[in-house]
Amino acid sequence: MSKETASFKLKNALTELDSLFKHVERFGKSVGLPKKQIFQINLALDELFTNIVSYGFTDSNSHWIEFSLSFDNGAVVIRVEDSGIPFDPVAAPTSGSVPPMENCKIGGLGLHIVKKMMDEIAYERKGGKNVIEIKKQVRP
Amino acid sequence: MEIIESKQNEINIFTLHGRLDSNTSPELEKKLVDAMEGGARNMVxxxxxxxxxxxxxxxxxxxxxxxLKRTEGALILCAMQDYVKEVFExxxxxSFLPIVPTVDEAVSKL
Structure with missing residues (x-):
């Protein structure tokens, strides 16, 4: 089975989201993913990227966030690496499926969406970096 | 993202085009807050x-x-694409937001 890969890096700015979507779309189309799965991968990466940009860095310098995507044996595997403060999205609490209507504490909603959209998520802190790996089985 | 505002029977209707993400949502938030400050109570x-x-x-x-609940108003969402609806689900x-198929239906409920 052939293995397709793509990698790119983005600056820690929300304006980079458009570029993230273009990269994911190009990769998804090149390996023949249906629109719905491209949407779901976009969304999961958007949530992870937005978290890193919003909370990952305490200085105001520019930092790179690295992505690599691969398609192998019917699954898309994505690795996201950043050099921000240690944060484990696997252990972090999520909002659960029904957010409390009466108070606005719905932090963790983004991670809840990531975990629902993807089949696997793993985290490790390695060489001063947060390394997140997510996997999505591709169902035709 | 493009946001078009219109008004029908004292109901503020916002038609959204494009992508609503962390980069574009402040723009929508500002429009909604401005409308509420201008007295809007019911929105679609x-x-x-x-x-x-x-x-x-x-x-x-x-x-x-x-x-809007605080001012006894309401917000109704309509005409959602399947992928977008799945995110709400x-x-x-x-479970607590009214989502209806068309703008007309939304307006008739307010």
Missing amino acids: LDFENLDYISSAGLRIILKTTKD IAGFD
Whole structure:
């Protein structure tokens, strides 16, 4: 089975989201993913990227966030690496499926969406970096 | 993201085009807050041409729903694409937010 890969890096700015979507779309189309799965991968990466940009860095310098995507044996595997403060999205609490209507504490909603959209998520802190790996089985 | 505002029987209708994410949601939030400050009580968000929503967009919608409740107003969402609707379902937002198929139906409920 052939293995397709793509990698790119983005600056820690929300304006980079458009570029993230273009990269994911190009990769998804090149390996023949249906629109719905491209949407779901976009969304999961958007949530992870937005978290890193919003909370990952305490200085105001520019930092790179690295992505690599691969398609192998019917699954898309994505690795996201950043050099921000240690944060484990696997252990972090999520909002659960029904957010409390009466108070606005719905932090963790983004991670809840990531975990629902993807089949696997793993985290490790390695060489001063947060390394997140997510996997999505591709169902035709 | 493009937002078009219109008014029908004292109901503010916002037609959204494009993507609602953490980069574009402040723009929508500002429009909704401005409308509320201008006295808007009942609102419709038309999602027919909205291609994408993330949790940042959901947050604005939750906040607006609560703000409008306080003034005895309401927010109704309509014409959602399947992918977008699935995000509302995963977040559990479909349990307390009215989502209807068309703008006309939304307007008739307010």
